[in-house]
Amino acid sequence: MLAVALASGGLAALLAMRYLRQQAVPVIAAPKKGDIVIAARPLPLGTVLADGDVKTIEWTGSALPVGFAASKAEVVGRGVMSPLQENEPILDNKLAPKGTGGGLPIIIDTGKRALTMRVNDVTGVAGFVTPNTRVDVLLTMNDKVGNEPSTRIVMQDVRALAAGQQIQPDKDGKPQSVGVVTFLVTPEQAETLALASQQGSIQLALRNMLDTARVKTMGTRSSALLGPIGRPPAPRRAVARGPSTPAPAPEPASTVIEVYRGGARTLQRF
Numbered sequence: 650m651l652a653v654a655l656a657s658g659g660l661a662a663l664l665a666m667r668y669l670r671q672q673a674v675p676v677i678a679a680p681k682k683g684d685i686v687i688a689a690r691p692l693p694l695g696t697v698l699a700d701g702d703v704k705t706i707e708w709t710g711s712a713l714p715v716g717f718a719a720s721k722a723e724v725v726g727r728g729v730m731s732p733l734q735e736n737e738p739i740l741d742n743k744l745a746p747k748g749t750g751g752g753l754p755i756i757i758d759t760g761k762r763a764l765t766m767r768v769n770d771v772t773g774v775a776g777f778v779t780p781n782t783r784v785d786v787l788l789t790m791n792d793k794v795g796n797e798p799s800t801r802i803v804m805q806d807v808r809a810l811a812a813g814q815q816i817q818p819d820k821d822g823k824p825q826s827v828g829v830v831t832f833l834v835t836p837e838q839a840e841t842l843a844l845a846s847q848q849g850s851i852q853l854a855l856r857n858m859l860d861t862a863r864v865k866t867m868g869t870r871s872s873a874l875l876g877p878i879g880r881p882p883a884p885r886r887a888v889a890r891g892p893s894t895p896a897p898a899p900e901p902a903s904t905v906i907e908v909y910r911g912g913a914r915t916l917q918r919f
Contacts, residue, residue: 683708685738686718692733693817697751698724703739716741728755732817753816757833763810764839765831766846774855776824779812783856784832786842790849792870801868802854803845806861808833 685708692702703721718724718739727744728751745755757763770776778784786804791797810816813827830853834842845851906917 683713684719685713686721686724688733688735688737688739691735692729694729694732694756695752695816696729698727698729698739698744700725714738714740728752730755753811753831756810756816760835761833762836762839763831764834764842765811765829766842766851767828768830768851768853769828770826772852773827773830774853776826777855778809778830778853779822779825780809780816780818782809782818783807783858784809785854785856786845787852787854788845788849789852797871799868799870800852802864802866803841804834804838805863806856807838 684705686703686705689702689704692698696702700721703724705721708717718741724739724744727747728749729743730745731743733739733743745751749755753763768778774784783806785802786807787800788803789798789800792799809830810833811831812825813829815825815827819825832842904918907914
């Protein structure tokens with residue numbers, strides 16, 4: 650009886666183990682794998698991708714990034730719209746459409762325009778107006794109403810696309826000595842800036858990149874620089890008088906001494 654019990658127990662355990670192995674499901678799914686194109690070197694803004702600029706690797710992550718490229722043919726010949734670092738996945742939203750090339754035109758937003766104006770070391774804020782910085786544009790011209798020079802902000806928070814022929818900012822933030830700056834503006838702003846550059850003197854004021862608030866000013870005139878000026882005192886008018894009367898001669902100075910004689914009080918003047 651003992652031998653039969655042991656045999657039946659062992660057979661039941663073997664059948665139960667076989668059943669559980671057949672029903673087991675892996676808890677962790679196998680990671681998805683696929684080819685993905687990444688940058689072979691740092692790629693600045695406006696670069697037209699060549700075969701040597703990219704490479705293909707096997708992606709072993711749990712999910713593939715949205716907009717990834719699986720082959721070099723999908724990205725070669727397209728312009729870079731956002732700087733890429735080495736080994737960074739090349740996504741579709743960071744590249745210009747096929748056939749549009751590279752350089753400045755591909756980074757101009759839809760509905761915007763690129764307008765270039767001449768600057769010098771003073772109007773260009775000593776060369777610190779570089780790509781991707783933001784400025785206010787000030788216009789100084791002769792006011793026909795008051796017939797005096799006036800200055801006012803005509804545009805605010807304007808983005809600089811390029812300084813000279815450079816569309817990539819300096820990584821150390823160093824100033825660049827350039828003769829022209831290209832701005833990203835709306836068509837209406839382009840009209841204002843073009844007219845302002847012909848009518849008066851243009852000055853740029855550099856803004857903090859995080860300061861996007863717009864301010865409202867009334868401008869200033871040359872007469873306001875010294876503040877209000879008071880009127881000079883009016884000259885006194887001469888009053889007509891008759892024949893002058895000689896002033897009485899002043900009395901000579903005298904000294905009074907009080908004298909007592911036998912109880913009598915007298916005053917002596919000298």
